[in-house]
Amino acid sequence: MTLAQERTLATKVRADFPILQQDIHGKPLVYFDNAATSQKPLAVLNALEDYYKRYNSNVHRGVHTLSGLATDAYEGARDKVQRFVNAAQREEIIYTRNASEAINLVAYAWGMNTLQPGDEIILTVMEHHSNLIPWQLVAQKTGAVLKFVRLTETEEFDFEHYQSLLSDKTRLVSVVHVSNTLGCINPVTDITAAAHRVGAKVLIDACQSVPHTPIDVQAMDCDWLVASGHKMCAPTGIGFLYGKKEVLRAMPPFLGGGEMIADVFLDHATYADIPHKFEAGTPAIAEAIALGAAVDYLSAIGMDKIHAYEADLTAYLFQRLAELPEVRTYGPQPDVRGEGHAALAAFTTGAVHPHDLSTILDQAGIAIRAGHHCTQPLHREVKAQSTARASLYFYNTKEEIDTFIASLKEAIEFFGSVFG
Incomplete structure (x- = not known):
C-alpha cells in the first residue's frame, strides 16, 4: 500500500469517528488502545439512536409493527454476522454479551456435561484470562486436566510442543487466534486439524482477529469461535459465539428463562432450537442491531483492505520502535511488510514502569494501555x-505513530534524567 493510498484510507474513515476529533490535555487525541476497545463510527451510533427513537420494542414476542421492525433488524444483524465469518447457517450464530460470556457458555453447557476425570484440555500460556479461568473452573468440577502449550524462542505458539501434548485423552483445544500481548498470529487451521485427528473439539478466541482480518470459520473448521463486538466498532455488551450446528444442538441450555423455551409446564419444559436455546431473556436488542451496522461498515471498507493497511502501519510502528534502544518489544517481529504480527506492540522501556509511561503519554494526548492485559x-x-x-486500528496513521514515538522518546529521556 502506497503512502497516497494510506492517506486516502485514513482521510476516508477518520471523519466517521466523532471521538477522534478532540483534544486531550490540549493535544490532538492519539488513540492507541484499540486492542482493549475500538471507537465507534457514526453508522453504529446512528443505528443505536434509530432503534430507540423509531422502533424500540421487544423482539419475537409481539405482532405489532414496532416489534416486527425490531425483530427484523435484530435477526437481520445475525445474518450479517453469519456472512462476516462465513458460517454455514445463521442458526450457528449465538448472541452473547461478550466473548467471555461465549466461552463460559461453552465451558458450562458443553464442558461441565461432557468432560470426565482424566480428560485433557489443551490451552496455551498466552491465553487471555477469559479463556483460562472458565476452564480452570471446569477442570476443578469435572476432574479434567489442563495442559499448556509453551512459547518458542521467538515468543510464538510452539506447534511442535502442541503436537506432543495431543493424545487420545485430549477432549478440547481452546486457543487464542491472535495474542493481545505478543501480537503473534497462531496457526489455527493447523491447530484445529491436528486436534480433530485425535477426536478433540476446538474453540478459537478470535477477539483480536475478527476486527482486523477476513475470517472464514468453515475453512478454519473450528467447532466454536468467539468474538466481542466492542473491539470491532460495535457497542459494548454484545458479542457472539459461532458453533457448528450439530455441536450446538447437542449442548444443553446455558441459562434458563424466557425466549429459550418451546413449552413450559410446572414440572418440566422443552427448549427452543438454536440459536434461541442459548439466548435467555430480553437480549441486547439495540446493541445487536448496532453490531450488524458495524459489520456493514467494516464490510464496506473491506477486511482485506483493513488487513493490508494495518500491516503497513505495523511495519512502520516496529521500525520506529527499533530506533529506541531502551525499548524491548514482546512477541515475534513482523516482516518488512508488517505481516506475521498483529497491529500492536507490547513493550517495556528499562526501569520506567509502564503505568508511569502511560501517564506521561496521556499528558501528550496519547492513549496506550499499561498493565498485564489480562495475561498474567x-x-x-x-x-x-x-x-x-500500543495497539492500532484502521483509523490510525503513520503521523500518529511519529507523534507517539516522539513523545515516548521524551518520556524515556525525562525518566532517565530523574532516575538515571
Whole structure:
C-alpha cells in the first residue's frame, strides 16, 4: 500500500469517528488502545439512536409493527454476522454479551456435561484470562486436566510442543487466534486439524482477529469461535459465539428463562432450537442491531483492505520502535511488510514502569494501555511484571505513530534524567 493510498484510507474513515476529533490535555487525541476497545463510527451510533427513537420494542414476542421492525433488524444483524465469518447457517450464530460470556457458555453447557476425570484440555500460556479461568473452573468440577502449550524462542505458539501434548485423552483445544500481548498470529487451521485427528473439539478466541482480518470459520473448521463486538466498532455488551450446528444442538441450555423455551409446564419444559436455546431473556436488542451496522461498515471498507493497511502501519510502528534502544518489544517481529504480527506492540522501556509511561503519554494526548492485559501467566512466562501496549486500528496513521514515538522518546529521556 502506497503512502497516497494510506492517506486516502485514513482521510476516508477518520471523519466517521466523532471521538477522534478532540483534544486531550490540549493535544490532538492519539488513540492507541484499540486492542482493549475500538471507537465507534457514526453508522453504529446512528443505528443505536434509530432503534430507540423509531422502533424500540421487544423482539419475537409481539405482532405489532414496532416489534416486527425490531425483530427484523435484530435477526437481520445475525445474518450479517453469519456472512462476516462465513458460517454455514445463521442458526450457528449465538448472541452473547461478550466473548467471555461465549466461552463460559461453552465451558458450562458443553464442558461441565461432557468432560470426565482424566480428560485433557489443551490451552496455551498466552491465553487471555477469559479463556483460562472458565476452564480452570471446569477442570476443578469435572476432574479434567489442563495442559499448556509453551512459547518458542521467538515468543510464538510452539506447534511442535502442541503436537506432543495431543493424545487420545485430549477432549478440547481452546486457543487464542491472535495474542493481545505478543501480537503473534497462531496457526489455527493447523491447530484445529491436528486436534480433530485425535477426536478433540476446538474453540478459537478470535477477539483480536475478527476486527482486523477476513475470517472464514468453515475453512478454519473450528467447532466454536468467539468474538466481542466492542473491539470491532460495535457497542459494548454484545458479542457472539459461532458453533457448528450439530455441536450446538447437542449442548444443553446455558441459562434458563424466557425466549429459550418451546413449552413450559410446572414440572418440566422443552427448549427452543438454536440459536434461541442459548439466548435467555430480553437480549441486547439495540446493541445487536448496532453490531450488524458495524459489520456493514467494516464490510464496506473491506477486511482485506483493513488487513493490508494495518500491516503497513505495523511495519512502520516496529521500525520506529527499533530506533529506541531502551525499548524491548514482546512477541515475534513482523516482516518488512508488517505481516506475521498483529497491529500492536507490547513493550517495556528499562526501569520506567509502564503505568508511569502511560501517564506521561496521556499528558501528550496519547492513549496506550499499561498493565498485564489480562495475561498474567504470560507476563510471568516472559519475566515481565507488566508491559505498555500500543495497539492500532484502521483509523490510525503513520503521523500518529511519529507523534507517539516522539513523545515516548521524551518520556524515556525525562525518566532517565530523574532516575538515571
